[in-house]
Amino acid sequence: MTQSPTLTPATFGVGARITLAAMSDDYVSIVLGALEAADSTGLETQTGAVSTFVSGAESDLVRYLVQLVGAAGRSGAHVSATIHFSRGCPGEVVCELPGGAGPLAAEIPDVAATGVTAVAEWALYPLEDGVTAGTTPDHMRDIYAAIDFARELGTFEASEHFVTRLSGDVADVIRTVAAGWILVGRTVQHVTSHVTLSINSPSVRVDEIGR
């Protein structure tokens, strides 16, 4: 695999946006409390009106997001969290990193369980912005590897229209999504992934999420 030794998570655009919603009159204190409970060491964070932008290495990102969502869920409120991961395309319409920079490999991070259970819907997008010498892009191979990883972790629930349904500890669910994004990112430069987690939903029975 060919990759530039000068690429860092920050210059490669490794990051995420998270929108955290707490279905409670106390939502401000729940969300602010969760933001304070999450360890942002090593990360750039920027909270906006719609989402919080977080940028940095994959292991720091996953730790932060798991702690943030876990803390919000421990409030007992019904919480939904939408996370949008991206790598390989800093910027917006036009990637500031030119196509052909190549993929940037990363390890799948370990992360501690939260004790909070979530159900989730997940989409994973390999976005080919250029093919680099020495790589062999194969989206389907990598997406199947991501699904296999979900099955091994026990988070895979079902295939639905447009998404894969996951369930399990918030740590395992977010780790599954990050793992898919990282696995595809080993052969594709620009990869995004979107997941929405639902916690403490009154419409989810224990037998639906305990399989």
Added chain:
Amino acid sequence: MTQSPTLTPATFGVGARITLAAMSDDYVSIVLGALEAADSTGLETQTGAVSTFVSGAESDLVRYLVQLVGAAGRSGAHVSATIHFSRGCPGEVVCELPGGAGPLAAEIPDVAATGVTAVAEWALYPLEDGVTAGTTPDHMRDIYAAIDFARELGTFEASEHFVTRLSGDVADVIRTVAAGWILVGRTVQHVTSHVTLSINSPSVRVDEIGR
């Protein structure tokens, strides 16, 4: 443009998933009230633990989503809505519609204003599953056309990391996102788009959204 006369919105996988969150102790009645207020004529809807799946023609989809989000916003609660549009790939990991089926053209729907203002973050993904004879895929051309449409409608706010920031009436914001997805969908079979809208946010000042 080549396309099969047997393709319908349903068989082509034209649809969306929406997750609606109301930051209020009354979230159940707000969300159920909004679901009842939205006209689902012509659509297949299926409400799950994480999102509501909606499938049907683009004009019906846009009307339904605008009415749903607008009604939730009129409750006065701080509301966030995440919408995931998809076309050209019914199914999950493997499209049930084979690549090469070609794009399915649609008109940009008109929709009535809601009187409810939103800020939003939007991502648009052309996912090339196959190239059809007679089409000339050009993702960047179509994405620029989508951004131009947002500027004409007055919803374009700014380019951010990974997303485009929009603001305006809920109808204009959702119409902008649907228009981008439809415009790219005229030359690319499989297109998805994700948007998160925020309404009645205490962190948004009027001067930030009134430009």
